Amino acid sequence: MDCDKCDREAVMHAAYSGLHLCDDHFCRSVEKRLRRRIRDDDLLPASATPDDPQVWLIGLSGGKDSVVLTKILHDTFAEDPRIELLALTIHEGIEGYRDKSLDACLELTDDLDIRHEVVSYEEEFDLRMDDVVQKDPESMAACAYCGVFRRDLLSKYAEEYGADKLLTGHNLDDEAETALMNFLEGDVAQVAKHFDASLAGFDERSEQDEFVPRAKPLRDVPEKEVALYAHLENLPAHITECPHSSEAYRGEIQKLMLSLEENHPGTRHSIMAGYEELAKLAADEFGAGEGKRELNECERCGAATTRDVCRKCALVEAIHAV
Numbered sequence: 001m002d003c004d005k006c007d008r009e010a011v012m013h014a015a016y017s018g019l020h021l022c023d024d025h026f027c028r029s030v031e032k033r034l035r036r037r038i039r040d041d042d043l044l045p046a047s048a049t050p051d052d053p054q055v056w057l058i059g060l061s062g063g064k065d066s067v068v069l070t071k072i073l074h075d076t077f078a079e080d081p082r083i084e085l086l087a088l089t090i091h092e093g094i095e096g097y098r099d100k101s102l103d104a105c106l107e108l109t110d111d112l113d114i115r116h117e118v119v120s121y122e123e124e125f126d127l128r129m130d131d132v133v134q135k136d137p138e139s140m141a142a143c144a145y146c147g148v149f150r151r152d153l154l155s156k157y158a159e160e161y162g163a164d165k166l167l168t169g170h171n172l173d174d175e176a177e178t179a180l181m182n183f184l185e186g187d188v189a190q191v192a193k194h195f196d197a198s199l200a201g202f203d204e205r206s207e208q209d210e211f212v213p214r215a216k217p218l219r220d221v222p223e224k225e226v227a228l229y230a231h232l233e234n235l236p237a238h239i240t241e242c243p244h245s246s247e248a249y250r251g252e253i254q255k256l257m258l259s260l261e262e263n264h265p266g267t268r269h270s271i272m273a274g275y276e277e278l279a280k281l282a283a284d285e286f287g288a289g290e291g292k293r294e295l296n297e298c299e300r301c302g303a304a305t306t307r308d309v310c311r312k313c314a315l316v317e318a319i320h321a322v
């Protein structure tokens with residue numbers, strides 16, 4: 001099969017668009033989608049100048065998504081004095097898992113000459129995920145602890161480095177799965193939160209001074225295409241499942257989504273198109289009324305929280321108490 005845009009051989013066929021593309025045209029199309037998302041979401045404000053640049057902190061795990069995100073952002077903005085890129089890797093303390101992906105992060109940021117910082121649960125919280133799994137004081141999935149710790153560190157360091165935006169590598173599959181899970185769980189407040197936290201364009205977000213705002217520039221690109229891009233561009237990405245991964249429900253949704261997409265190409269795109277509109281309505285509703293919660297400072301660490309002690313500090317204390 002030939003590429004639809006030139007005479008070279010196609011390396012991929014996207015059932016949802018009907019397009020066959022060669023390696024070059026495919027890679028350019030991934031880059032185009034990421035750049036269009038950055039424009040459509042108004043990620044780069046007109047107020048950014050070379051004297052007062054935007055600092056974008058990238059959550060770099062070493063998996064294909066964040067590696068591809070970092071590479072394209074670098075290729076797009078390295079010469080643009082209005083933007084400063086900086087990557088942060090979080091080491092969870094999982095034997096044999098993070099070490100190889102950390103190597104991938106180091107290789108990439110070294111190649112691209114991007115400032116790279118590494119922080120660990122061990123240094124920050126005096127614990128390793130391997131121990132957390134063993135102690136498990138709250139009897140919950142490892143991913144639930146890990147998610148709380150990771151979000152805490154991303155927010156903390158985004159603030160510490162003076163970042164204007166926190167960028168993560170979530171792809172189309174990730175977002176469509178989250179959307180479907182929120183629907184199936186019937187959690188409208190969560191839908192509103194999802195919209196305000198990462199789907200809304202920056203011109204329509206309500207002010208949330210206590211958090212560095214998030215963005216997901218890869219969220220229009222299907223997971224398979226992100227993987228193909230990493231492969232074709234020869235990027236150092238380390239692709240393995242976390243050994244403690246146990247998000248059983250998300251796994252079910254993943255399977256469902258794959259089979260829906262196979263039988264009805266374009267399902268992920270249409271889920272997101274409809275979800276975004278509904279999520280905006282939900283966010284408007286919650287933003288205006290009683291859904292808006294009062295935030296305090298955590299008594300232990302000062303992070304913004306709706307409680308006296310934030311979830312992260314409560315979990316760290318519970319783990320150390322075992």
Ligand SMILES: [Zn+2]
Nearest residue numbers: 003006022025
């Ligand atoms: Zn071509």
Ligand SMILES: [Zn+2]
Nearest residue numbers: 298301310313
């Ligand atoms: Zn705290």
